[in-house]
Amino acid sequence: MAEQEGAPGGRRIPDATVARLPIYLRSLLELSPQTPTVSSEQLAESAGVNAAKVRKDLSYLGSYGTRGVGYDVEYLLEHMRRALGMTQDWPVVIVGIGNLGAALANYGGFGSRGYPVAALVDADPTVVGTRFGDLVVRHADELADVVSEAQIAIGVITTPAGAAQAVADALVEAGVRSILNFAPTVIAVPEDVSLRKVDLAVEMQILSFYQRHASTSSR
Amino acid sequence: MAEQEGAPGGRRIPDATVARLPIYLRSLLELSPQTPTVSSEQLAESAGVNAAKVRKDLSYLGSYGTRGVGYDVEYLLEHMRRALGMTQDWPVVIVGIGNLGAALANYGGFGSRGYPVAALVDADPTVVGTRFGDLVVRHADELADVVSEAQIAIGVITTPAGAAQAVADALVEAGVRSILNFAPTVIAVPEDVSLRKVDLAVEMQILSFYQRHASTSSR
DNA sequence: CGGACTTTGTGAACGTGTGAACGAGGGTCG
DNA sequence: CGACCCTCGTTCACACGTTCACAAAGTCCG
Numbered sequence: 001m002a003e004q005e006g007a008p009g010g011r012r013i014p015d016a017t018v019a020r021l022p023i024y025l026r027s028l029l030e031l032s033p034q035t036p037t038v039s040s041e042q043l044a045e046s047a048g049v050n051a052a053k054v055r056k057d058l059s060y061l062g063s064y065g066t067r068g069v070g071y072d073v074e075y076l077l078e079h080m081r082r083a084l085g086m087t088q089d090w091p092v093v094i095v096g097i098g099n100l101g102a103a104l105a106n107y108g109g110f111g112s113r114g115y116p117v118a119a120l121v122d123a124d125p126t127v128v129g130t131r132f133g134d135l136v137v138r139h140a141d142e143l144a145d146v147v148s149e150a151q152i153a154i155g156v157i158t159t160p161a162g163a164a165q166a167v168a169d170a171l172v173e174a175g176v177r178s179i180l181n182f183a184p185t186v187i188a189v190p191e192d193v194s195l196r197k198v199d200l201a202v203e204m205q206i207l208s209f210y211q212r213h214a215s216t217s218s219r
Numbered sequence: 220m221a222e223q224e225g226a227p228g229g230r231r232i233p234d235a236t237v238a239r240l241p242i243y244l245r246s247l248l249e250l251s252p253q254t255p256t257v258s259s260e261q262l263a264e265s266a267g268v269n270a271a272k273v274r275k276d277l278s279y280l281g282s283y284g285t286r287g288v289g290y291d292v293e294y295l296l297e298h299m300r301r302a303l304g305m306t307q308d309w310p311v312v313i314v315g316i317g318n319l320g321a322a323l324a325n326y327g328g329f330g331s332r333g334y335p336v337a338a339l340v341d342a343d344p345t346v347v348g349t350r351f352g353d354l355v356v357r358h359a360d361e362l363a364d365v366v367s368e369a370q371i372a373i374g375v376i377t378t379p380a381g382a383a384q385a386v387a388d389a390l391v392e393a394g395v396r397s398i399l400n401f402a403p404t405v406i407a408v409p410e411d412v413s414l415r416k417v418d419l420a421v422e423m424q425i426l427s428f429y430q431r432h433a434s435t436s437s438r
Numbered sequence: 439c440g441g442a443c444t445t446t447g448t449g450a451a452c453g454t455g456t457g458a459a460c461g462a463g464g465g466t467c468g
Numbered sequence: 469c470g471a472c473c474c475t476c477g478t479t480c481a482c483a484c485g486t487t488c489a490c491a492a493a494g495t496c497c498g
Contacts, residue, residue, distance in 0.1 A: 013432075014484075014485075015484090015485095016484080016485060016486090017485095018425055018428050018429070019421070019425055021424070021428070022418075022420065022421040022424040022425065023405060023421065025424070026403070026404070026405075026420075027405075039444090039445065039446090040445075040446070041445085046405070047405055048405045048407060050486075050487065052486080052487055052488070052489090053485090053486065053487080055445090055446060055447060055448085056447080056448080056485095056486085056487095058446095058447095059446085059447060059448075063446080063447070065445080065446050065447080066445085066446075066493085066494065066495085067444075067445050067446040067447080067492070067493045067494045067495085068443080068444045068445050068446080068493070068494040068495045068496085069444080069445070069446090069494075069495070070444095070445065070446085071446090083428065083431075084424045084427060084428050084431075085424075085427035085428055085430065085431035086424070086427070090423070090426075090427050090430070092423075099322045099323075099325050099326045100322050100326065102322070103318045103319050103321070103322035104318075104419075106318050107318045107319065109403075109420070110419075110420075110423070113420055113423075114427075115420075115423045115427075153427070153430060154423065154426055154427070154430075177430055177433070178426040178427070178429070178430050179426075180419075180422055180423070180426060184245070184328075185245070186242060186245075186246075186265070186266055186267045188267060192433075194426050194429040194430065196422050196425060196426060198417050198419075198422065199241075200323075200329075200399075200417070201241065201245075201328070201329075201332055201334075202238075202241040202242065203399055203415050203417065204309070204311075204329070204332075204334045204373065204399070205240070205241040205244070205303045205304075205305070206237055206238055206241065206415060207309075207373055207397040207398075207399060207413050207415060208303060208304035208305070208309050208333075208334075208372070208373070208397070209237050209240070209302065209303050209304055210237070210397070210413045211304065211309070211372060211373075211396055211397050211413065212302075212303075212304035213232075214396070214411075233454075233455075234454090234455095235454080235455060235456090236455095258474090258475065258476090259475075259476070260475085269456075269457060269458095270457095271456080271457055271458070271459090272455090272456070272457075274475090274476060274477060274478090275456090275457095275477080275478085277476090277477095278476085278477055278478080282476080282477070284475075284476050284477080285463090285464065285465080285475080285476080286462075286463045286464050286465085286474075286475050286476045286477080287463075287464050287465050287466085287473075287474045287475050287476080288464075288465070288474080288475070288476090289474095289475065289476085290476090439498105440497105440498095441496105441497095441498095442495105442496090442497090442498105443494105443495085443496080443497100444493105444494085444495075444496095445492105445493090445494085445495100446491105446492085446493080446494090447490105447491095447492085447493095448489100448490090448491090448492100449488105449489095449490090449491100450487105450488090450489090451486105451487085451488080451489100452485105452486080452487080452488095453484105453485085453486080453487095454483105454484085454485080454486090455482105455483085455484075455485095456481105456482085456483075456484090457480105457481095457482090457483100458479105458480090458481090458482105459478105459479090459480085459481105460477105460478090460479085460480105461476105461477095461478085461479095462475105462476085462477085462478100463474105463475095463476080463477095464473105464474090464475090464476095465472105465473085465474080465475100466471105466472085466473080466474095467470105467471095467472085467473100468469105468470095468471090468472100
């Protein structure tokens with residue numbers, strides 16, 4: 001059990017905090033050139049959370065605030081970027097070039113933010129060879145080669161549900177340790193691989209649950 | 220403060236449980252015609268969670284299991300569908316027909332699952348009028364009309380970040396009480412509106428955080 | 439230079455979610 | 469018909485996350 005040890009702060013950063021850091025980062029970027037400092041109150045407002053939570057979250061990164069003043073925006077940005085690993089690029093492979101995969105491949109926003117789409121893969125021979133920008137879709141059989149050639153760090157699965165587990169296995173086998181799954185199915189990965197999922201059908205069903213049981217509950 | 224009161228069970232269903240119900244539902248559908256009954260152990264395996272958690276979650280819906288045997292798949296499916304509000308359709312409007320919005324509009328999977336895409340809206344005059352299947356993109360100014368005409372229950376926001384809050388406000392104003400936000404920004408809605416978000420950039424950053432601090436932590 | 443004011447950082451209380459353990463209920467088989 | 473076995477449903481203890489409240493630490497102004 002190694003230590004996580006993010007920054008000068010030292011202690012382990014809770015999952016819930018990690019999930020909020022990118023939100024803070026975005027808020028900071030929005031007010032970056034204008035304001036030199038920001039208070040936990042302002043950040044909380046902009047990120048839609050409680051101010052105490054902001055302070056506690058930031059304290060895990062180390063103490064970069066000045067009492068009576070707030071946080072130095074640039075300094076905080078710098079450390080937050082480092083904590084989130086945004087000082088380097090993380091090349092991404094998209095596996096499954098259907099509707100969604102193609103949309104993600106065309107979406108330019110990733111590359112500019114440190115997650116360049118470096119490879120596209122599909123199992124369908126009629127799709128293999130298609131161009132997207134300056135990428136050509138490669139065949140799924142070549143996945144391992146593609147991963148090592150393009151130095152892939154993150155695998156994005158946009159295949160149908162049936163293929164997802166096999167793709168995940170292949171990605172893990174090829175050495176990918178971070179996976180983002182859009183396929184509507186549960187996939188299993190080894191302990192040391194990070195897996196996040198985005199499941200539209202599930203989100204819809206959660207929404208309709210709350211709408212049906214309309215009451216106080218939100219979220 | 221009204222009661223949620225889902226089913227015969229009666230007590231309030233925790234958020235964490237609600238978020239897992241769709242997963243169970245999917246697992247059940249997979250083994251539906253073949254197996255008449257399923258144990259909490261099997262369901263847990265298939266949904267990737269702990270068996271005790273499955274039993275506790277299902278007990279919130281009421282007690283549909285038979286000790287010594289397991290759960291009757293069809294019976295459980297029936298009640299779960301009812302709890303999730305899947306006995307009726309929930310028409311969806313997609314606001315913002317860019318890369319992602321168009322991909323979702325083309326994706327057929329929603330309609331067949333009770334969430335028909337009933338309207339498309341965009342603010343760009345060059346996009347308004349475009350056809351997707353038998354839908355024509357309407358102008359954002361007509362949002363309120365579109366919502367009432369098509370009986371919209373759920374709003375999906377796929378606009379750029381800058382427009383998201385205004386769109387959310389308009390949706391709420393038009394009476395939509397469930398919103399799924401894909402725009403990379405935090406949006407605020409009244410208490411009685413359900414809001415879920417899907418944020419690709421955030422997911423990526425969470426993955427790179429864990430990859431950078433590689434250790435035991437997964438997720 | 440001192441006192442008032444602001445805002446951080448954290449300790450403590452609370453609530454929610456998780457996982458193990460176990461009793462109770464029901465089926466099954468001799 | 470009785471004993472055994474299986475699996476649910478619930479209870480309990482604990483880990484995690486959130487929020488409050490306040491002392492500590494720094495700035496600003498007279």
